[in-house]
Amino acid sequence: MENKANYAIDNFDCGFNCSQAVFSAFCEELGLNKKIALKIACSFGGGMALGEVCGAVTGAFLVLGLKYGNNDPEDKFSKAKNRLLNRDFTARFRKLHGYITCKELLNYDITDDKQLNAARQSGIFKTKCPNYVRDTVLLLEEIIAENT
Template sequence: MSDRIAKALANHDKNFNCCQSVACAYCDLVGVDEETMFKAAEAFGLGMGGMEGTCGAIAGAVLLAGFKNSSANLEHPDSKGQTYKLSAAIVKEFLEKNGATACRDLKGKDTGVILRTCPGCIEDAAAIAEKILELK
């Protein structure tokens, strides 16, 4: 396990949500201070606020993709396509590994079968972000 993945898990132990846990572990590598990243990621925890939506850990990895890849060209946005490809690769790999991307499904809210715990989702999303986004 990399030091960054361990940091993401430690963030969760400090009561960061899953999105904050992943995104804040790598914020310095994408040029964002931790307080700003913490704020940006806050609403994406718990399946975007209520377990219905995309896992917050995945959202954190995708948030990193935008910060890592965006050209920030406000006049002529030109990096969306590549950022979408990176995001899609993150989501696809997470889905293949865990069988779901929605918090509700991962936590077995309807089935009673937990596919992956929050720490497991954080570990997976962080490892996938490291690989796909080449965060070291």
């Protein structure tokens, strides 16, 4: 549904990071208060501020965990299903974009101040990142629809 994707992009455009934008698009329908969701996802933006796994991807993992994860250590089925869905999501994202890390997706090392400034000046956070956010939401919607 394009509305969730637009909502996530709007959140990203107004200043929330990629992980927050993705997670907040799903949180309330999954029973989590939006303010709490934004706080939970805050540390995952920019590849956990390290240029590692893209925040949109970690936002997807948060969504999948909230929807399908286990909250009982004996619930091996939910734990296994969540792991499989994370792998499925990752494969689909890689098929679209080739990579899942910020360093590779952006082709900048955002932990280096000079490269971070160069990335900002290039406008990459406004051109590429919204696409990652949108595609993540759309992939999540597909996966959730297939597993409902």
